[in-house]
Amino acid sequence: KNEVEQSPQNLTAQEGEFITINCSYSVGISALHWLQQHPGGGIVSLFMLSSGKKKHGRLIATINIQEKHSSLHITASHPRDSAVYICAVGRTAQKLVFGQGTRLTINP
Amino acid sequence: DGGITQSPKYLFRKEGQNVTLSCEQNLNHDAMYWYRQDPGQGLRLIYYSQIVNDFQKGDIAEGYSVSREKKESFPLTVTSAQKNPTAFYLCASSISSGLSPNGYTFGSGTRLTVV
Numbered sequence: 001k002n003e004v005e006q007s008p009q010n011l012t013a014q015e016g017e018f019i020t021i022n023c024s025y026s027v028g029i030s031a032l033h034w035l036q037q038h039p040g041g042g043i044v045s046l047f048m049l050s051s052g053k054k055k056h057g058r059l060i061a062t063i064n065i066q067e068k069h070s071s072l073h074i075t076a077s078h079p080r081d082s083a084v085y086i087c088a089v090g091r092t093a094q095k096l097v098f099g100q101g102t103r104l105t106i107n108p
Numbered sequence: 109d110g111g112i113t114q115s116p117k118y119l120f121r122k123e124g125q126n127v128t129l130s131c132e133q134n135l136n137h138d139a140m141y142w143y144r145q146d147p148g149q150g151l152r153l154i155y156y157s158q159i160v161n162d163f164q165k166g167d168i169a170e171g172y173s174v175s176r177e178k179k180e181s182f183p184l185t186v187t188s189a190q191k192n193p194t195a196f197y198l199c200a201s202s203i204s205s206g207l208s209p210n211g212y213t214f215g216s217g218t219r220l221t222v223v
Contacts, residue, residue, distance in 0.1 A: 002150075004150065033212070035212075035214075040216065040217075041196055041198075041216060041217035041219065042214065042215070042216035042217060043198060043200075043214035043217075044214070045212050045213065045214070086150070086151070088150075088151075096153070097150070098150030098151040098152075099150055100148060100149060100150050101150070
């Protein structure tokens, strides 16, 4: 079993839908990261959180340390949100463990 | 604008040749990292460096080498000893390297194809 599991692996939705991507982990962590990988391959760091909830624009990330689970939500989804979303967890920067990613496609 | 520059974006090499991937950052970050990404797998750490003239092996260092002569630069050499070098390579940097950092900055990646 992978130390970081994301679900779903693939998600297709219509523009405007509310999107949820889940991340479960089995290792002890001090922080969890959500990353966005564009079709060209470049990666953007969206959130780093160690407790509670963070919001940036239409993106919301939550984490439950006791349940070892995090969710990334996208409200009012748009085709430009189409990307691969990656969860990464760890205690230190050099010991991050990455999930396999969730490929999100938003159709107009 | 500050950021990380990886070059080239696409690279083709013949089997048995060494190849060096460039990574430059102007963010004044102390720590730099090289990751490898294969289809259907999460990113895996090849090497990292916390400070100039020092670097450490990651999870899959065999067949790779690095140097950190300058704070801004962390080139990765894929040697002929790497048995399956075709992959997407990502460079990243962060402010701190001890406890979990404020966040990573990633480059745009280099897709290496060995024929």
